[in-house]
Amino acid sequence: MIDVLLHPRCVRKLKRSLLAAGLNEIGGVLAAEQIGDGRFLVIDLSVQSNGTNSNFERDPTQHREFIRRFHDRVGHKPERYNYLGEWHSHPSYPATPSDADVHQMQQLVEDDEQQSTFLVLMIVKLDSDGELRGSAHGFRRNVAPVRGRLHGSEEEAIHEEWRSMIMILGERTWL
Numbered sequence: 273m274i275d276v277l278l279h280p281r282c283v284r285k286l287k288r289s290l291l292a293a294g295l296n297e298i299g300g301v302l303a304a305e306q307i308g309d310g311r312f313l314v315i316d317l318s319v320q321s322n323g324t325n326s327n328f329e330r331d332p333t334q335h336r337e338f339i340r341r342f343h344d345r346v347g348h349k350p351e352r353y354n355y356l357g358e359w360h361s362h363p364s365y366p367a368t369p370s371d372a373d374v375h376q377m378q379q380l381v382e383d384d385e386q387q388s389t390f391l392v393l394m395i396v397k398l399d400s401d402g403e404l405r406g407s408a409h410g411f412r413r414n415v416a417p418v419r420g421r422l423h424g425s426e427e428e429a430i431h432e433e434w435r436s437m438i439m440i441l442g443e444r445t446w447l
């Protein structure tokens with residue numbers, strides 16, 4: 273079981289960024305502290321905002337720089353503080369990974385240059401009431417992705433997204 277907790281500061285940063293991005297997909301990387309077995313507290317995240325309304329293209333250079341600065345800030349303790357994975361938004365679709373998202377994450381974790389043996393993909397969106405909605409999945413080499421739990425806090429709640437997106441005969445269907 274994987275638990276991904278978001279620091280209230282990160283929830284607020286996400287809400288601000290999602291509101292500003294409107295229908296454009298945005299994303300970035302997650303920097304986290306491991307707080308237990310399979311438990312991660314996201315304490316910072318980068319926001320790259322140049323997506324379109326149906327696609328988000330990650331920029332590895334921007335993300336490497338963000339993680340390098342994160343390691344500097346927390347004093348280089350990678351066993352405790354590290355890159356946890358990726359996040360992006362689905363403003364127009366349920367906040368669960370698409371087939372393409374799953375494929376891309378699996379490639380990322382299986383890449384020869386990847387130092388992490390475990391990566392998280394978080395998908396988020398804003399609810400109609402302005403609250404954060406999302407999902408978290410864990411990826412490992414040669415293993416099918418597993419759904420984790422995504423938690424906010426009393427101060428800044430997150431609603432878990434349980435709908436998923438599949439394509440039937442070229443039409444999007446909500447499950």
Ligand SMILES: [Zn+2]
Pocket residue numbers: 360361362369370373395
């Ligand atoms: Zn996606």
